[in-house]
Amino acid sequence: MNVKEFQEELIAFASEIGIDKIGFTSASPFNELKNRLVRQRELGYQSGFEEKDLDKRTQPKLLMDEAESIIAIAIAYPSKMENAPTGKKGSRRGIFARASWGEDYHTVLRDRLRQLEEFILFHVPDAKVRSMVDTGELVDRAVAERAGIGWSGKNCSIITPEFGSYVYLGEMITNIPFEPDTPFEDECGDCRLCLDVCPTGALVEGGQLNAQRCIAFLTQTKTSLPDEFRTKIGNRVYGCDTCQTVCPKNKGKLNLHHPEFQPDPEIAKPLLQPFLQMSNREFKEKFGRISGSWRGKKPIQRNAILALAHFKEEAAVPELIDLLKKDERPVIRGTAAWAIGKIGSEEGRLALIEAMQKEQDEEVILEIKKGLQFVEEKGIS
Incomplete structure (x- = not known):
């Protein structure tokens, strides 16, 4: 097999099935990343949702003995909602973060990765592949950065020239020795808008996030929210987009080309009061197909109560x-x-x-x- 030719075929196929960006990197350890993760743990900045074993997060060969390469993919999601409803007195509305608009991205990206796996195995039957999206051991952003998908912004998001930071990420470890792509140079420069406007000061410095203070994390917790953050949430019922919406690299990046991610305005920007009496079954029927429902009704209901107090x-x-x-x-x-x-x-x-x-x-x-x-x-x- 000519690996370089096959790599070009794989890139073309990825485009055909709706993958917006694909990049390649080696399966060598992420040594610098491990040092940062150790420091995050020492500072108590982790969310608790992460894989606990730092070696598994940073050494791909622990996940696949014969690992040679990692394929990174990115799929863009919309930053604009058409026909967005407006809340008013007596019918206030909350908002789900843009990453939770439309169909659950885990489902979509896993399907795209499955198609990539099938393509690889059809052409290289003895290939080994292992895919993951969000909940896998590897750090999606670190893989994407090294694979040339984009650079890691000060807001801790991967920023792509084409789609800004509004991209979902996934990756696949394989034993095929693909040619690595060149990482991007950091283009954030002296800009610090995301740091300055973070509602809770969760962005400690460029590229360092205290997840325990991040609204995107706080809206997913199931306990009582600390008093300090209750008035900071506003009408957010899931997630936070502030550090993305202020980013100059996201200006004009609408990303409306994937129908499965187009939001239903009544779900993405829902009325708040119905949450107060909503049953678990009703919640699952209405919101179960979006990624923001993964923690169940309780956190969303708690956030809706706080949003009603905000108004x-x-x-x-x-x-x-x-x-x-x-x-x-x-x-x-x-x-x-x-x-x-x-x-x-x-x-x-x-x-x-x-x-x-x-x-x-x-x-x-x-x-x-x-x-x-x-x-x-x-x-x-």
């Missing part, structure tokens, strides 16, 4: 009171109590007083006290 949406108070009285989950009861206080109303004050007399959970009692303090500060008594 001070009085129309939501009766349903929030209902959650405070009846929901079995302390996180939801407590968040509802906090939100009721933030919105501030006589109806809410009376409900908080009543709940204080009946509540047994210490954390929820603390949230009720916070809520009562809010209404007292507003002069509602």
